[in-house]
Amino acid sequence: MNPALLEHATHTMAVGSKSFASAAKLFAPATRRSALLLYAWCRHCDDVVDGQVLGVAAASTDARTPQQRLAYLERQTRLAYTGAPMAEPAFAALQAVAKAHQIPLQLALDHLEGFAMDVRGEHYPRLHDTLRYCYHVAGVVGLMMAQVMGVREQAVLDRACDLGLAFQLTNMARDIVEDAEAGRCYLPRCWLAEAGIDPTRLADPTQRAALAQVAARLVSEAEPYYASALAGLPALPLRSAWAIASARGIYRKIGIKVRNAGAQAWDGRQRTSGLEKLGLLVRGAGVVVSARFATAPPRPPGLWPRPR
Known part of the structure; x- marks a missing residue:
């Protein structure tokens, strides 16, 4: 493993995803290195499309259009899979992790399609459409x-x-207003219509009460997916299961905070404190033990089916 590449990936996750970074420390060293490399590529792609650095807007001399940036990401991603030397750390990271774990190119391309949906400015009429973006x-x-x-x-x-x-x-529930300020809305348009919300005015403070109801609905829709994920824990190595159970707890807690905050949910970014994260890491261990002794129910048929 190239030490400089690993250092780059470690810094990227530490700055870009504090929620997952805490849980990722529980992985066995080799798994953690691969997780860091994969995250570095994902974060880089997001930043390139949005003209950001680690999720923060930055001054740039890049005159390419978003479409051109997206095309560049796809070319470099495909090139990484050929085994060609990669100068950019993010693509070298993808190359290393994809080769080590036989990650199909199609999965990487499927991820880029999410950024393409942003570039195209797609709308999401129903929940099914929102889940396709997810x-x-x-x-x-x-x-x-x-x-x-x-x-x-x-x-x-x-x-x-x-x-x-x-x-x-x-x-999505946490970032509704932030996304709206960037000109994006991932909420099902039918939900907004039912709530009497103008999708072009999501950031308007006068809409916060109605928006809180939509956010709570989104948080509720996440629950069966969080529940379904528990059944996958026994198939993972013990430390990986602990890391994933902890990440699950941290993210789910954020959703609960958004729901409980109501119209004040977007007065500041909802997050878990260091003490809360510690408690959720401890609780994650208990979740793993419980999952290993429980009989996993079948995946509910009503959940969104992934492409095969």
């Missing part, structure tokens, strides 16, 4: 992470995808 930006990352942890069984991969969907639904 799959591309997060569910497919769950699939790739599961492969890093050695999972190949399709039924377990389904549960990994479900956890990614739950994470993204939580993120």
